[in-house]
Amino acid sequence: MPSSLTLYTVAEIRQIEYAAFATYPSYTLMQRAGTATADYARQLLANHDDSASILVLVGPGNNGGDALEAASQLAHSGWNVAIHFSCDPARLPADAQQALSRMHGSPAHVIHDALNTQNDWALVIDGLFGIGLTRPIAGDIASLIQHINTLRCPVLALDVPSGLDADTGTIVGSNAIQVDGKATAIRATHTITFIGNKAGLHTCDGRDYAGQVHVSNLGLAADLYPSSSSQLNHVALFSNALHFRRHNSHKGSYGDVSVLGGAHGMVGAAILAARTAAKSGAGRVFIAGIDEALNYDSAQPELMCRLAADFDFNSATIVAGPGLGTSRNAHDFLLKALAAHMPLVLDADALNLIAVESSLQQKLLSRKVIDLLTPHPLEAARLLGITISQVQADRLAAARTIAKKFNAVAIIKGSGSVIAAPDGATVINTTGNPALATAGSGDVLSGLCGALLAQNWPAWEAALAAVWLHGKAADNLVANGTGPIGLTASELIPEIRAVLNQLVSRQHSPR
Numbered sequence: 001m002p003s004s005l006t007l008y009t010v011a012e013i014r015q016i017e018y019a020a021f022a023t024y025p026s027y028t029l030m031q032r033a034g035t036a037t038a039d040y041a042r043q044l045l046a047n048h049d050d051s052a053s054i055l056v057l058v059g060p061g062n063n064g065g066d067a068l069e070a071a072s073q074l075a076h077s078g079w080n081v082a083i084h085f086s087c088d089p090a091r092l093p094a095d096a097q098q099a100l101s102r103m104h105g106s107p108a109h110v111i112h113d114a115l116n117t118q119n120d121w122a123l124v125i126d127g128l129f130g131i132g133l134t135r136p137i138a139g140d141i142a143s144l145i146q147h148i149n150t151l152r153c154p155v156l157a158l159d160v161p162s163g164l165d166a167d168t169g170t171i172v173g174s175n176a177i178q179v180d181g182k183a184t185a186i187r188a189t190h191t192i193t194f195i196g197n198k199a200g201l202h203t204c205d206g207r208d209y210a211g212q213v214h215v216s217n218l219g220l221a222a223d224l225y226p227s228s229s230s231q232l233n234h235v236a237l238f239s240n241a242l243h244f245r246r247h248n249s250h251k252g253s254y255g256d257v258s259v260l261g262g263a264h265g266m267v268g269a270a271i272l273a274a275r276t277a278a279k280s281g282a283g284r285v286f287i288a289g290i291d292e293a294l295n296y297d298s299a300q301p302e303l304m305c306r307l308a309a310d311f312d313f314n315s316a317t318i319v320a321g322p323g324l325g326t327s328r329n330a331h332d333f334l335l336k337a338l339a340a341h342m343p344l345v346l347d348a349d350a351l352n353l354i355a356v357e358s359s360l361q362q363k364l365l366s367r368k369v370i371d372l373l374t375p376h377p378l379e380a381a382r383l384l385g386i387t388i389s390q391v392q393a394d395r396l397a398a399a400r401t402i403a404k405k406f407n408a409v410a411i412i413k414g415s416g417s418v419i420a421a422p423d424g425a426t427v428i429n430t431t432g433n434p435a436l437a438t439a440g441s442g443d444v445l446s447g448l449c450g451a452l453l454a455q456n457w458p459a460w461e462a463a464l465a466a467v468w469l470h471g472k473a474a475d476n477l478v479a480n481g482t483g484p485i486g487l488t489a490s491e492l493i494p495e496i497r498a499v500l501n502q503l504v505s506r507q508h509s510p511r
Contacts (some may be wrong), residue, residue: 002222004215006105007230007428010131010166012467016195019224029218030062030095033194034069036216037158039127040192041074045122050078051220052122055114059128059162060087065096066158066194067127068103069305075108084114086128086141115147124148124155126186128162133197136173137163142184149187157188160198161209161391168394169204169416190295194200194218199230202428203395203416231394233419233429233468235503238461241452242507251283255454256316259447260308260337262289263330263346266323269348269443273322274491275300276447279497281415281471283452286316289331290324308333313340318452321350322443338363343453346408347446351375354406355382362404370422370459371408372449376442380412383470396426409459411467413442419463433469435478440489445470 005182008016020029032509045052056071058064064087085285089100110116126148128141137145145163148155160166163185171183189211191201195218201210229345231237257277262270270287271294278285278300286304287294294305306364320337320449326331326349338360344367346354351373354360364371375383378393380398383405385393391398399420402410412418417429445466452462473495478484482491 001444002196002217002225002228003231004197004229005232005234006197007199007202007232008228009199012226012228013131013195013198015226016220016224020220023221023224027095027098030065030069030099030294032218033066033158033216034073034099036194036218037066037070037156037192038073038077040124040190040214041070041125041156042077044156044190045079048122050313051078051080053082053118053120053122054125054368055107055121056083056125057114057128057148058083058085058087058089060091061130061132062093062096063130063158064092064127065099067125068096068099070125070127070158071108072099072103072106075103075106077463081106081108082111082117083108084144087143102392106213114144119151121151121153123153124151125157126157126162126188128186130159131166133163134216135472137184138177145184145186148206155186156210157186157191157210159192159194160201161186161188161191164200164206164209166198166200168396169200169206170393171205171209174205190214192216195220195227197232199396199428202232202430203418204392204414207415214227229424230426233431233464235468237427238465238468239503239507240462241457241465242504244457244504254281254283255456256284256286257447257450257454258286258288258311258313258316258318259322259450260288260290260313260318260320260333260350260400261323262291262294263323264291266325267294269323269440271297271300271303272440272493273319273447273450274303274441275490276444276493276496277319277451277454278302279493280448280451280500282317282451284316286311288333290327293363307350307417313337314342317343317345317450317454319345319347319446321345321347322446324349324353328355331360335363336358338367341368341460343369345374345446345449345453346371347374351379351384355379363404364408371406372411372453372459372463373402373408374411374446374449375402376413376440396420396428399426400424409463411445411463413445417467417471419467421460424462426476429467429471431468431475433474433478433484435474435484435487436471438487438489441470441492444489444496445490469496469499469503
């Protein structure tokens with residue numbers, strides 16, 4: 001059976017549904033979806049007695065039918081269930097009509113004004129719109145959603161929070177002006193998604209609107225599922241590259257990293273990347289300054305500081321970009337880095353330079369190894385010649401395009417960072433939080449990527465591990481009271497080291 005970590009597009013879910021409709025009797029899927037919803041709702045209501053009130057919002061499609069089936073089951077269990085229709089019940093599709101009939105035979109009751117009734121709901125169930133929504137939500141339903149988003153109670157979305165694009169994680173119609181100038185979607189605390197997991201629940205706006213995601217496959221047969229090229233990041237995807245360190249080893253066993261950057265006024269970026277590389281296991285780390293060489297880093301004196309003009313770029317894994325700038329000097333040193341035969345991480349201004357010069361792009365494409373690119377959305381937009389909003393409108397597609405265009409592993413950073421391979425495989429990262437929205441966080445990530453590559457990790461596994469570790473370090477710090485507000489990039493570095501060592505100790509032991 002496909003894992004809940006496997007991600008499916010809306011088109012693939014529709015394909016599975018059509019096959020299931022041909023396999024199972026009518027109403028089977030809706031009844032199973034309603035049962036799964038009712039069971040999950042009971043878990044969320046575990047601390048309430050059965051006199052607590054539940055508000056069920058019903059929309060015009062089969063998502064509304066799922067909500068009605070759940071409502072009737074919860075009402076038969078003794079809960080006080082109120083149903084609000086945002087549609088004409090008489091125009092519900094066939095299966096939803098059966099759910100409507102079952103609801104009428106239950107103790108559930110209908111309310112006509114969900115805006116001006118009680119506000120002490122124990123739970124709201126969102127069955128307004130599912131994965132088929134293509135138009136922005138407007139009018140009375142938009143006002144209702146805005147009201148629901150002000151309530152201080154759990155909100156359980158069915159399949160996808162109403163208004164959220166299940167493929168991209170954007171709010172449907174986010175380029176249009178909606179209520180109070182905002183695009184409209186349910187901000188759920190929990191989502192139960194049916195048949196298979198969806199990418200949009202985990203990237204872009206998804207993590208803000210979907211809350212905790214629970215996957216119910218509705219008991220469908222495994223042979224109904226097509227293969228998928230997308231999944232959520234997890235340790236098993238890169239655990240084969242985690243190696244326990246032998247006693248009989250030395251600094252040369254773990255590779256060298258050179259950080260190319262540190263232009264005047266931006267030396268801190270190079271230092272952050274270099275410190276991370278050192279504390280993530282690289283045997284030796286150099287800072288190759290393009291304008292001037294530091295005397296030394298007083299907080300990390302193990303770092304070796306050189307002038308880029310004097311550095312042999314064929315001697316170390318290269319992290320190019322932190323504090324590099326876009327001067328002619330920066331361009332010429334980047335050209336040398338691209339001509340080297342070592343693994344390469346491209347970040348920040350290295351990406352900006354490549355975006356505007358075709359000769360650098362050709363040099364990148366001529367390299368014999370798979371490199372690692374780590375753009376944030378603006379840098380990704382520059383690489384693709386589009387706008388930030390176009391990148392964010394479909395982060396998976398943007399990552400795939402960059403990976404294919406430059407024959408590299410691409411990481412588009414952000415909420416639910418997307419990692420893509422040249423063959424189209426994509427992974428959405430599950431760790432991290434708003435603490436990472438701070439200057440220097442990307443430099444830390446690039447240094448971590450470089451350290452793993454220097455230790456002979458394949459580019460794909462290095463990217464997956466680096467993004468996961470980076471986010472996990474932030475999660476641990478926030479859980480222990482550091483952040484998210486005010487956490488600084490340098491605070492991530494020792495926590496990354498701790499998490500990496502914990503992973504290695506769990507995965508391997510010396511023989």
